[in-house]
Amino acid sequence: MRGDEADRLDDERTDPANAERDRAELFLVLHAQNHSRISAFVHTLVPSWQDAEEIIQDTLVVLWRKFDDFDLSTNFFAWAARIAQYEVLNYRRVNRRKRVLTFDDDVLESLAATAIRQLNDIELEREALEICLQKLAPADREIVRARYQSGGDVHLVAELLQRTAGHAQRVLRSIRSSLIRCVQQRMAEIGA
Structure with a gap:
């Protein structure tokens, strides 16, 4: 009887549905722990609240889509902030005419680096x-x-x-x- 229980547990661990659920749960935990810093980071780089919120949502989608590429031994916030920075750059490129306040990409890169340091310090x-x-x-x-x-x-x-x-x-x-x-x-x- 003991062997049957062990086999059942092994089946549960190797079941793709369980693996996907575990992956989703891990993503949700890491995102919840870092959401406020990711949000603050994007708001630091984007002057419009509405634009920043749209970028945050786009970033979340990309984070989930690329989560399999994330190395669990590294810093989730640093990884997410880099993706958010690319989303800001992409948003700027797509919405060039809409921009009221414009930073060139080098200034944006400097702002991003400073924001990451400050958010990590906080x-x-x-x-x-x-x-x-x-x-x-x-x-x-x-x-x-x-x-x-x-x-x-x-x-x-x-x-x-x-x-x-x-x-x-x-x-x-x-x-x-x-x-x-x-x-x-x-x-x-x-x-x-």
């Missing part, structure tokens, strides 16, 4: 902040959550602390200073 800082938040005392994490969750403000923190708004502001300032030092230290450790 992601590293976000990751460092997540680590630093976890290092906070649970009570301090709760204070940060109360302040920065949707609708949170200093008065909510004051209620949580059962103190005045002025006291809450001082506590928040101290926590923010601690987080800033922690993030700066982590960024220095990784050489960013």
Whole structure:
């Protein structure tokens, strides 16, 4: 009976439908993790919001179509940003008359390189902040959550602390200073 179960599992792993589903799930996870950076990258290169959104959609289609070419040992965002950059160039070529603000291709290349560096730095800082938040005392994490969750403000923190708004502001300032030092230290450790 044990052999039958193992054979069934092997069949499921080699079933093309399962492989395609796994491929689609992996793509969706990688895209979800990087969508905001890809979107910010395109918006950096394209002055029109509507044009940028169209390019983002075109980029998504190309990313999916070329996903089999993506090397999983490399950086998905870098790969996606390069494809997005080509989509921007293609969009510019196809819509030459529509352009209001024009950069030549060398300027666009420079902007793209700068945007990728900055977006990578922001992601590293976000990751460092997540680590630093976890290092906070649970009570301090709760204070940060109360302040920065949707609708949170200093008065909510004051209620949580059962103190005045002025006291809450001082506590928040101290926590923010601690987080800033922690993030700066982590960024220095990784050489960013």
